[in-house]
Amino acid sequence: MKIILHGRVVAMDPAFTVLKQGAIYIDGNTIVAVADHAASPPAGFAGARIIDTGGTIFPGLVELHNHLSYDALQMWHVPKKFSDRGQWQSNSDYVANVSGPMGVIAKSKDPHLLASLVRYVETKCLLGGVTTTQGISLKGDNLDTYYKSAMRVVDDPADPKFPRASTRIPDVDASDWAAFKKDVDKASCLLLHLSEGLDPKAREAFLALQDPQSKEWAIGPALAGIHCAALQSADFALMASKGASAVWSPLSNLLLYGGTTDVKGARAAGVLVALGSDWSPSGSKNLLNELKVAMIVNSVDGIGMADRDLVAMATAVPASIVKWGALIGSLSAGKRADLLVVNAPASSDPYGSLLKAQETDVTLVLIDGRAVVGTKALMAAFGQTGENIPLGNQTRVINYGPGDPRIPVVTFAEAQEALTDALNRLPTLLSDEKAGRGVSGSKLAHAATTSQLRLALDEEHWGEFALRPRLPFANKPTGPDAVTATAAAVVPLKALKLDPVAVADDPGYGALLQGQINIPTAIKSALKSIY
Secondary structure (H helix, E strand, O other), X not given: OEEEEEEEEEOOOOOOOEEEEEEEEEEOOEEEEEEEOOOOOOOOOOXXXXXXXXXXXXXXXXXXOEOHHHOOEOOOOOOOOOOEXXXXXXXXXXXXXXXXXXXXXXXXXXXHXXXXXXXXXXXXXXXXXEEXXXXXXXXXXOOEEEOOOOOEEOOOOOOOOOOOOEOOEEHHHHOOHHHHHHHHHHOOOEEEEEOOEOOHHHHHHHHOOEOOOOOOEOOOOOEEEEEOOOOOHHHHHHHHHHOOEEEEOHHHHHHHHOOOOOHHHHHHHOOEEEEOOEOOOOOOOOHHHHHHHHHXXXXXXXXXXXXXXXXXXXXXXXXXXXXXXXXXXXXXXXXXXXXXXXOOOOOOOOOHHHXXXXXXXXXXXXXXXXXXXXXXXXXXXXXXXXXXXXXXXXXEEEOOOOOOOOOOOOOHHHHHHHHHHHHHOHHHHHHHHHOOOOOOOOOHHHOOOOOOOEEOOOOOOOOOEEOOOOOEEOOEEOOOOOOOOOOOOOOOOOOOOEOOOOHHHOOOHHHHHHOOOOOOHHHHHHHHOOO
């Protein structure tokens, strides 16, 4: 089907093209041309359907860091300032509010609960205009895989034209420098948590990338370091010389450590820096909201980025880092039709309109040329039907597509109800399940629960795969501390509330941010103007 989209076009191409009255010509899943709407259409589009978006069209948002499985949880009220990751993972309050609850959900064999979780967290992304993110890890008795989301996922793209990013490495390789170096050299993109925190211990994880014998570095063009918060100017200069990149999650860093990555130094060294929301427990609900935090930190800390640079951190830059730049990340001929429309008039600032947009301003999201979520009018213009979802005082129509055939089909409303029930019954959830009582809407008593896929928690480092290198530095292992599930604090579980799907549905979100003790005062003050 051929479609012509009209609206202001912010292409995010190398020339930073902005067409005040633009037209995007789409044939199936591919953009054929981007031009002024008064220009003659390309061949074959003479009678194509014209859809006036009435807004500003951007490339779909591309996220390279999100622990999606945890995004059903509300923001953790961080009880103290930490200086590295190892200090908070075994904190009793963290266990009670984050890892403990998710550990219970991961142990569940209720197919309806799994289906509800993945449906809910993908919806949080989609409502924020995210078209590409990291995958939701699943496991079976003899299988490790990813949930087939409506979004593109960098670790398991369904299309062979998109190279797969490496996001997990076996523990044995992570502890062996030579094996890890091979992983870096053979990968197209290796997304690796690196130097999480601000103290010297956190930096040791970076220093361990150098072999003590040969002095060679396990750093190359494939390496994309997530966080890199403890790195110094010389470290970023080394990364730049090797072609490595970084992924920045400012809100999570600020909540946990009171400071964040030296993005100014990284960019000055020539390191590409993308943006990631991390996860709801200590980050933003979605990448659209993380852009606002980045905008504020940029201003308060004097990083010096223009608004278009910030937008690029969520579009063209991450697409380039994951080696998908020829296919997504900008709007031009030959690219896939991954885009979002923001309700912003042509008279507004083109880049600022996205930075300041709320979820209620996102009126359409296309992935691979298919309308996935949008206003009733725009979805109907594409001939698309779906489920009505309340969003603030508005409504969106969402159509997830065929979904994952291995997972039961649930609506968003069913997912919301089931997760609300599960989190409310956390203390007895697993015992109830053994007795045949599943979450709301479940048919657990009639389901075969022994061979079902279950959730795999990629954030907990005692699993089968590492997200962080455990390479030795000064004769001691770096990466995660030697903390195991049994060594973590034993804390009684309590009922929790489901995190609202969007800021528009979370009236207490601003107060929750203001109550965080580690966010610097100037940044808190600026956040008040948005939340």
